[in-house]
Amino acid sequence: MRFLPLPRTAVPVVAVATGVLLAWLGWGSIRHPEALWAPGDLSRYHADVARCVHCHEPFQGPSPAKCLACHSEKRFAVRSKPAVRDFHREVIAQQKTCLACHTEHRGALAQITTNAMFNPHGEFIFRATGTSSCSACHEFGADVVARPTLLDNDFVRHLFDEGEGAHHRGRMANCVQCHVSGQ
Amino acid sequence: MTLVVRRFLIVAGLVLIAVVGAVLFEAFLSMERVLPFGHTRQGHVTGWVGLSVILFVFVYPIRKRVDRNRTWPRGWFQVHMVAGVVGPLLIVLHAGAHLHALVPILAMVAMGIVALSGIIGQAVHYLALRTLNEERRQFLQQGVSQDEAEARLHDVASREEAFRVWQLIHAPMTLMFMVLVVLHVIGALYFGGL
Numbered sequence: 001m002r003f004l005p006l007p008r009t010a011v012p013v014v015a016v017a018t019g020v021l022l023a024w025l026g027w028g029s030i031r032h033p034e035a036l037w038a039p040g041d042l043s044r045y046h047a048d049v050a051r052c053v054h055c056h057e058p059f060q061g062p063s064p065a066k067c068l069a070c071h072s073e074k075r076f077a078v079r080s081k082p083a084v085r086d087f088h089r090e091v092i093a094q095q096k097t098c099l100a101c102h103t104e105h106r107g108a109l110a111q112i113t114t115n116a117m118f119n120p121h122g123e124f125i126f127r128a129t130g131t132s133s134c135s136a137c138h139e140f141g142a143d144v145v146a147r148p149t150l151l152d153n154d155f156v157r158h159l160f161d162e163g164e165g166a167h168h169r170g171r172m173a174n175c176v177q178c179h180v181s182g183q
Numbered sequence: 184m185t186l187v188v189r190r191f192l193i194v195a196g197l198v199l200i201a202v203v204g205a206v207l208f209e210a211f212l213s214m215e216r217v218l219p220f221g222h223t224r225q226g227h228v229t230g231w232v233g234l235s236v237i238l239f240v241f242v243y244p245i246r247k248r249v250d251r252n253r254t255w256p257r258g259w260f261q262v263h264m265v266a267g268v269v270g271p272l273l274i275v276l277h278a279g280a281h282l283h284a285l286v287p288i289l290a291m292v293a294m295g296i297v298a299l300s301g302i303i304g305q306a307v308h309y310l311a312l313r314t315l316n317e318e319r320r321q322f323l324q325q326g327v328s329q330d331e332a333e334a335r336l337h338d339v340a341s342r343e344e345a346f347r348v349w350q351l352i353h354a355p356m357t358l359m360f361m362v363l364v365v366l367h368v369i370g371a372l373y374f375g376g377l
Binding site for chain 2: 035057058103114
């Protein structure tokens with residue numbers, strides 16, 4: 001009741017098949033790297049990125065330095081709204097990771113900003129305070145996703161004073177709840 | 184329905200339930216997440232644990248070949264069987280139904296072939312072989328000639344031969360599976376970071 005041994009040809013046949021497979025994968029890695037290695041299709045925003053190493057640092061993953069090669073501070077200054085521009089300027093200055101808010105390889109139609117910070121005050125807050133960035137009044141954690149803390153500075157104090165008691169912590173989120181006409 | 188066929192259907196059903204269960208559990212773990220479970224830190228840990236468990240399966244064939252004069256390493260064979268089922272299931276949990284890159288897909292397919300052939304070998308072929316030998320022995324004890332016994336056992340023997348294919352698949356495909364696993368791990372570390 002013993003199993004039969006493997007035929008002698010099994011090992012060389014498998015070795016040759018494995019060699020062919022490796023050669024095919026090597027060729028495919030040069031011609032179609034995304035199909036062989038990527039966990040999903042690139043988004044439409046990065047569809048023109050031709051090579052993996054344009055965004056990935058070998059054995060370090062996607063690095064902020066690679067992102068900044070295209071998404072420089074200068075580009076944010078030219079193409080973004082002030083709030084977005086100033087927020088990213090600080091992220092760049094503090095060398096925070098882009099991956100806290102952005103991701104990729106989720107498909108051509110997927111959004112790449114996954115942990116986008118929602119501004120509950122709306123654009124009204126920038127007009128009211130004369131600032132252009134969330135970080136003028138808020139301190140964000142290292143991963144920028146955590147709930148921000150309110151700073152104690154001139155902008156915040158001025159806003160509280162302006163409210164004559166109506167502006168206080170926990171009641172500031174939705175400006176237009178009271179400022180109905182945006183005034 | 185013969186005993187062997189019934190065993191085959193039971194094994195196929197259990198394998199299906201286990202794989203579907205692991206995929207559904209992964210889907211549950213991926214719910215309300217931006218990234219699928221396999222791309223999270225916990226998913227990576229699951230992959231490493233699965234691979235570590237799978238590596239235990241190699242102790243048995245190594246022990247068996249290194250010293251052929253020693254008794255058959257029954258304990259390590261049991262480890263081989265358990266690790267050969269638990270490890271791949273952890274990898275299914277790690278991967279879920281998120282299949283895109285060809286290298287990990289091929290690694291999954293190779294792993295599936297190796298694991299399934301092993302399960303078929305132990306749970307079905309072994310039974311088919313034992314049934315064949317027992318029936319042959321009974322015929323011979325009843326005074327039936329060798330040729331006549333072989334003729335009467337033709338159906339059972341052909342079924343045993345069909346399930347014996349697992350032997351030709353199981354060990355050789357393991358080499359291809361390990362090559363693909365190494366490529367997948369290197370690729371994941373190269374593009375995702377150490």
